[in-house]
Amino acid sequence: MCDAHDHLFLSSPRLPGQELRDASAATAELVAFREAGGGSVVQWTPYGLGRRAADLPLLSRATGVHIVAATGLHQAAHYAPELIDRLRNGLAHLFVAELTEGLATSGVRAGFIKVAGGFHALDAHARWTMTAAAEAHHATGAPIAVHLELGTGALDVLDLLCGELGVPPDRVILGHLNRSPDLMVHRQAAEAGAYLAFDGPSRANHATDWRMPDAVRALAEAGFGDRLLLGGDTTTAGARSVDGGPGMPYLLRRVRPRLELALGAALVERVLTVNPGLAFAVEW
Template sequence: MSTVRTVLGDVPPGRLGVCDAHDHLFLASPRLPGQELRSRSAARAELAAFREQGGGAVAQWTPYGMGRRAAELPALSRETGVHIVAATGLHQDVHYTEGTLAGLRGRLAEVFVAELTDGIGTSGVRAGFVKVAGGFHTLDAHARWTMAAAAEAHHATGAPIAVHLELGTGALDVLDVLCGERGVPPGRVVLGHLNRCPDPVVHRQAAEAGCYLAFDGPSRAHHATDWRMPEAVRALAEAGHGDRLLLGGDTTTAAARSVDGGPGMPYLLRRVRPRLALAVGEELVARVLTENPGRAFAVEWR
């Protein structure tokens, strides 16, 4: 039976409820100095605010070495009533020291598999998917290395692979590597940030390949993509790909949290959901927030 691996154990996909398919409770990177997500109380407040809007589950895409705080997640899930799915994986190399990366050479897939099956560090919390990342319109050697390890971990466990697309670019290159070269079924791949590059041709090709397409996070001031997102979703739905769509909030900085004056996790349900419903209808939005993430993250674990 397929189940979603949450931080409190495996659950049937139908129990997730309304799902934020891409967000962060904890995150730290040298690329975002002073904006680390480290506060447990703020993470709890975000989850509670999301729950008040009707939220039931969050997939935290924070991978290895970026301050996941895995041991904190089970208590936060219990306290707020929100399912949490944790990630293993590795981000772009700019988020790590050379020493950290050197320590993973030759054993990256082994680390991913261990975190999916045995637990993250000594926390006992098992990851539910692998997160990796591409570059801006390209895949460098680091990206190909991490994707090869992610594919190996998938073949060992069945876990889905979620991919950060830099500014929404490189989707087809990712599919060439993961699915074409490495044999990962497209239905086990989630492409993130497609709202940041609203190219309808690429979106359609990715959906036709069979992967999941995540539209996640409000745009920054210099990205005029928010108003295009509903039309992009509608075009995919009208082409018969409504079952391939996911939505997320992608809160990556302390200033972006709702408790600190930003949109935060509640924004997905408070603003994005009704705006999208105007374009595609309440019924489809409900499926995108519930049924689709249940399928995307559910696994017949090996």
């Protein structure tokens, strides 16, 4: 059972005082996830945001949960301008190195590339990072996972990555579609061949828990059950289950049974096992 989008470690100036830095809390969260039936977690924390790559193998061995690490770059607002300037001419090379050689000195190779769009648009930073991600994909075959700001811009992302830059659609994972429950856009993205991630349950300020079953049922009934992914997207310490929030176990404890009522148990099991295995597969 795979949580296809979550965070064990994350630090950003946009989340002051809410950083995920505590390794013991990350371990406890993984244990809680495993006890709920979880077996793997895809950490979408990219370069420069405190992903603590060297700790990931230790956590995985201690808890028995497989962890997939990311390279990539988030929106510009998450970084100091000088860091962006330093990466300006070597971003694709960085992504390739982290996919093939390892993250920093940890020896942990990234399994995918995480980038981000903007609200209903792709600014110059998004186009730059996605162009580098496409170059790294063509060099390695690694999938590209995209943060869609408030769930918007999915078709613009596909036009750029798949249309202009030649990335196969089944190597693109669109994140946060639950935040913009536009069933027509979801259908068009699925028809294009991308994977659609509904990630971030229980966020009261987003259209998540209460609309998500309708969105995924519409896609399943249209024949796109093999395109669906589910994730928790725990981004703050207070959102962890061990700190009183829903956390990673919520995905299996509450979201899974609710979706089984809408989709049936067999399809939900595929969404949590087979689909992420294919979406994040890489032939090294």
